[in-house]
Amino acid sequence: MGAIGQPLRRIEDRPLVTGRGRYAADNNAPGQLHMRMVRSPVAFGRLRGVNLRAARAVPGVAAIWTWEDVKELPPIDFRVPNRELEPFRQSVLAHNYVRYVGEPVAAVFADDAYAAEDAAELVEVDIDELAPYLDPTMEPPEFMPGTRAEAAVLRKACGDIDAAFSGAHAVIELDLAVGRHTGTPLETRGVFARVDPASGTLVVEGAAKAPHFNCKAIAGMMDLPLEMVRFHEGHVGGGFGIRGDVYPEDVLVCLCAWRLKRPVKWTEDRHEHLVAANHSRDQRFRLRAAVGADGMLLGLDAVIFSDQGAYARTPGLTAPDMACAMLPGPYLVPAYRAVAHVRLTNKTPAGTYRSPGRYESTFARERLMDAIAARTGLDGIEVRRRNLIPKSRMPFGRGIISLGVSIEYDSGDYAGLLERLLASIEYPALRADLSRRKAAGERVGFGLACFVEKTGRGPADRALIEARPDGSVEIVTGAASGGQGVETAMAQIASDVLGVPIERINVVHGQTDRIDAGLGAFASRVTVMTGCAVHAAAEALRSKAIETAAAALAVAPDKLRLSQAVVHGPNGASVSLADVAARSLAGGAPLAAEGRFRSDHMTYPYGIHAAVVRVDTGTCGVHVERFAIAYDIGRAVNPMLVEGQLVGGAAQGLGGALYEEFVYDEAGQPQATTFADYLIPTLAEVPPVQTLITEDAPSLHNPLGIKGVGEAGLTGAGAAIAAAIDDALERPGAVTRLPVTPMRLHALLNDGGRIIPATG
Amino acid sequence: MNNTMPVRFKVNGKDYDIQVEPRRSLADALREDCGLTGTHLGCEHGVCGTCTVLVDGQPVRACLMFAVQARGKSIRTVEGLATGDKLHPLQEAFWAHHGLQCGFCTPGFLMLALGALEAEPDISDEDLRHVLSSNLCRCTGYQNILKAVRAAAREMRGA
Ligand code: FES
Ligand code: FES
Numbered sequence: 036m037g038a039i040g041q042p043l044r045r046i047e048d049r050p051l052v053t054g055r056g057r058y059a060a061d062n063n064a065p066g067q068l069h070m071r072m073v074r075s076p077v078a079f080g081r082l083r084g085v086n087l088r089a090a091r092a093v094p095g096v097a098a099i100w101t102w103e104d105v106k107e108l109p110p111i112d113f114r115v116p117n118r119e120l121e122p123f124r125q126s127v128l129a130h131n132y133v134r135y136v137g138e139p140v141a142a143v144f145a146d147d148a149y150a151a152e153d154a155a156e157l158v159e160v161d162i163d164e165l166a167p168y169l170d171p172t173m174e175p176p177e178f179m180p181g182t183r184a185e186a187a188v189l190r191k192a193c194g195d196i197d198a199a200f201s202g203a204h205a206v207i208e209l210d211l212a213v214g215r216h217t218g219t220p221l222e223t224r225g226v227f228a229r230v231d232p233a234s235g236t237l238v239v240e241g242a243a244k245a246p247h248f249n250c251k252a253i254a255g256m257m258d259l260p261l262e263m264v265r266f267h268e269g270h271v272g273g274g275f276g277i278r279g280d281v282y283p284e285d286v287l288v289c290l291c292a293w294r295l296k297r298p299v300k301w302t303e304d305r306h307e308h309l310v311a312a313n314h315s316r317d318q319r320f321r322l323r324a325a326v327g328a329d330g331m332l333l334g335l336d337a338v339i340f341s342d343q344g345a346y347a348r349t350p351g352l353t354a355p356d357m358a359c360a361m362l363p364g365p366y367l368v369p370a371y372r373a374v375a376h377v378r379l380t381n382k383t384p385a386g387t388y389r390s391p392g393r394y395e396s397t398f399a400r401e402r403l404m405d406a407i408a409a410r411t412g413l414d415g416i417e418v419r420r421r422n423l424i425p426k427s428r429m430p431f432g433r434g435i436i437s438l439g440v441s442i443e444y445d446s447g448d449y450a451g452l453l454e455r456l457l458a459s460i461e462y463p464a465l466r467a468d469l470s471r472r473k474a475a476g477e478r479v480g481f482g483l484a485c486f487v488e489k490t491g492r493g494p495a496d497r498a499l500i501e502a503r504p505d506g507s508v509e510i511v512t513g514a515a516s517g518g519q520g521v522e523t524a525m526a527q528i529a530s531d532v533l534g535v536p537i538e539r540i541n542v543v544h545g546q547t548d549r550i551d552a553g554l555g556a557f558a559s560r561v562t563v564m565t566g567c568a569v570h571a572a573a574e575a576l577r578s579k580a581i582e583t584a585a586a587a588l589a590v591a592p593d594k595l596r597l598s599q600a601v602v603h604g605p606n607g608a609s610v611s612l613a614d615v616a617a618r619s620l621a622g623g624a625p626l627a628a629e630g631r632f633r634s635d636h637m638t639y640p641y642g643i644h645a646a647v648v649r650v651d652t653g654t655c656g657v658h659v660e661r662f663a664i665a666y667d668i669g670r671a672v673n674p675m676l677v678e679g680q681l682v683g684g685a686a687q688g689l690g691g692a693l694y695e696e697f698v699y700d701e702a703g704q705p706q707a708t709t710f711a712d713y714l715i716p717t718l719a720e721v722p723p724v725q726t727l728i729t730e731d732a733p734s735l736h737n738p739l740g741i742k743g744v745g746e747a748g749l750t751g752a753g754a755a756i757a758a759a760i761d762d763a764l765e766r767p768g769a770v771t772r773l774p775v776t777p778m779r780l781h782a783l784l785n786d787g788g789r790i791i792p793a794t795g
Numbered sequence: 796m797n798n799t800m801p802v803r804f805k806v807n808g809k810d811y812d813i814q815v816e817p818r819r820s821l822a823d824a825l826r827e828d829c830g831l832t833g834t835h836l837g838c839e840h841g842v843c844g845t846c847t848v849l850v851d852g853q854p855v856r857a858c859l860m861f862a863v864q865a866r867g868k869s870i871r872t873v874e875g876l877a878t879g880d881k882l883h884p885l886q887e888a889f890w891a892h893h894g895l896q897c898g899f900c901t902p903g904f905l906m907l908a909l910g911a912l913e914a915e916p917d918i919s920d921e922d923l924r925h926v927l928s929s930n931l932c933r934c935t936g937y938q939n940i941l942k943a944v945r946a947a948a949r950e951m952r953g954a
Contacts, residue, residue, distance in 0.1 A: 048895060219933060679939065
């Protein structure tokens with residue numbers, strides 16, 4: 036049996052369970068400096084001056100920089116160039132204005148982390164405060180003289196929207212919002228940079244997500260030739276989309292190491308993380324839907340407001356673009372029009388958090404499905420059944436473009452998955468049980484949400500592979516890992532071809548000096564794109580091994596086959612892959628090959644989340660009793676890892692549905708600046724998650740049929756929990772905003788009305 | 796600032812003599828002065844538990860304790876769990892049950908669970924859930940951590 040599809044335990048775990056991981060903050064070198072940022076204490080103001088006198092006097096301080104010291108650096112650019120957004124890029128240190136609490140104003144470098152912090156506290160920042168802009172549904176003010184604080188207006192449309200409304204049986208209007216969340220990996224950000232004395236190159240540890248892009252971006256900003264900078268990814272304590280974008284602090288650490296020729300280390304603290312690392316979500320949806328008497332969604336007209344925070348960051352418009360593109364989800368929706376206003380407010384800048392634009396738009400769309408059910412008197416599941424894109428329509432082109440690629444769902448049996456989910460949770464019995472409990476006075480309810488994911492972002496990937504005489508194999512990729520199990524998945528794909536046990540396969544990722552290009556890890560792309568490149572590389576290696584063995588065994592190559600890391604020929608002749616590698620090396624060349632994979636399409640896996648909740652009307656707490664995910668992944672490389680991604684994602688999705696939120700007061704002061712305020716779920720809040728992983732619809736866009744799974748654990752969670760709360764309260768449409776905190780639930784229960792939106 | 800004080804404590808059975816400022820946290824002392832970077836810092840304000848170590852057998856948040864408070868005490872960290880190449884049953888179980896993804900929270904969970912299981916080998920499932928809910932993990936959704944600790948508890952009772 037091949038290695039693909041096996042629930043093998045991970046090859047990356049031994050160092051991690053023994054305390055020998057090497058995360059960003061574990062890097063040290065003699066003579067190193069520690070950086071500490073001085074950040075804006077106010078949301079918006081004119082920066083008049085920075086007084087460094089007292090701070091400079093602190094023993095151990097080597098340098099303190101303000102904008103004057105770094106003014107030759109250009110602002111931080113986007114991964115995909117975007118002229119329209121250029122005026123809204125962030126400089127590494129503030130000048131003229133500060134635009135959010137947490138914006139870097141000065142950087143202190145000292146020979147001890149405690150001293151750097153002492154000195155930073157003595158830096159005096161003189162700011163004339165201005166009135167902040169905090170609500171992106173309000174008319175945007177000027178960002179700069181002559182430039183409105185609206186970074187972009189995105190438009191997507193298909194079908195005849197006016198005709199849909201004129202023929203509608205009913206028009207439903209909804210105003211929905213998802214709060215401001217972020218990934219909060221448990222390892223905060225960190226960078227360590229030094230100049231290698233032998234080569235004179237700048238070596239940067241702590242890279243993540245897109246090491247090759249970041250290396251190029253920072254080399255470019257510092258005006259260094261690319262070959263003078265190397266980025267290395269060590270262990271990464273969670274990424275979730277927010278770690279590994281180019282941030283001001285990354286640039287400052289590199290620049291200081293280069294200028295002062297000393298190692299420089301920066302480890303973010305959690306308070307900083309919550310105000311300085313990318314936020315995400317925070318989208319408001321105003322929906323108008325044209326609905327037929329049979330519950331069909333005939334047309335959807337959406338206006339979206341996306342709170343970008345103070346600047347546009349490396350991922351550019353990914354989150355709002357995805358929201359517009361994926362709002363119609365798994366349903367037919369023959370006519371669609373979306374306009375998204377991306378506005379700059381005086382909050383922490385926003386980027387992408389796992390399932391960007393899909394967590395939000397799935398919440399909005401599935402609230403609409405429930406509203407259609409309420410309006411037409413049909414059951415919510417029946418409304419979904421009717422609207423789901425039938426299998427016979429696959430592949431299904433939506434007729435809209437997202438991130439430069441036309442949306443075409445490659446394969447799927449959405450209705451089939453819905454029936455399988457209902458069977459797996461024993462839906463009729465579950466409903467009967469809930470009815471009994473409701474009759475006994477309990478506030479319990481059920482909800483579900485259907486969605487389509489968008490994974491495997493291209494366009495291309497490349498992998499190098501080499502078999503060694505000791506029987507081991509090395510794979511070098513341009514991927515990155517946030518800790519999901521990338522090494523194991525890549526090793527399984529190669530093992531499937533070569534038969535080498537995964538324990539003997541070493542997978543390199545995130546090292547810019549090992550391979551000249553790589554896109555990294557985002558948009559659930561690694562298993563799909565890098566995986567297929569690894570597969571191609573392993574196949575090329577197999578061909579080479581067979582050719583070399585053919586010469587050694589004096590048989591024709593077509594008489595040989597490779598299995599279990601041994602080349603077998605006729606009459607029991609065989610030679611091990613290790614021996615072939617030794618022979619090849621003796622002949623002057625290592626047994627090595629290269630694989631490439633290219634795809635201009637993304638793949639579209641799909642899933643359903645279902646939740647059972649109990650509402651405690653005394654405490655206004657919501658307890659998630661059961662959670663189930665059905666997900667079609669096309670083909671699972673390692674089902675144990677797939678399940679791990681889904682369950683872990685579900686916990687994050689649940690956090691966003693009930694607890695997590697960056698709230699600001701009217702002065703723009705963030706109210707969630709510790710883990711005591713930004714509440715990520717613990718074991719007490721996360722129920723067992725039942726998973727149903729199917730392989731009904733392999734991707735048509737790659738030879739392995741794989742689709743991604745990095746984000747699907749979150750996508751429907753907010754929507755399903757919201758629907759379950761409605762059901763528990765027996766008040767359809769009650770939840771209009773996430774998270775449903777006890778405060779909001781209290782207001783809802785007591786006003787008898789809708790859940791009130793948060794301020795700001 | 797140079798008002799440092801001498802501190803001696805034991806970590807994983809070995810004596811350490813270090814010189815620290817009174818304000819230095821135990822976590823920083825372990826990581827920076829003893830070079831034991833297996834103990835991680837996820838928040839430095841006592842919520843996440845990634846810094847959990849055992850001090851005289853008790854799980855403690857090393858970010859909330861000063862190094863000077865650990866004077867004369869016996870500390871255990873993740874680096875002391877395995878015996879040579881042989882992993883502790885908790886480490887084996889976390890590996891076998893996919894109880895970690897990024898691994899950043901793992902040392903804290905291992906030490907938290909070790910403290911709980913050593914104090915109470917027959918811990919009830921409810922109490923175990925309660926104990927494990929004191930640390931945060933952002934990757935796994937906890938279910939596999941719970942499975943791993945249950946499995947290790949069985950193993951440790953049998954051993
Ligand atoms: S680092 Fe100690 S509790 Fe978070
Ligand atoms: S495994 Fe990443 S935080 Fe727990």
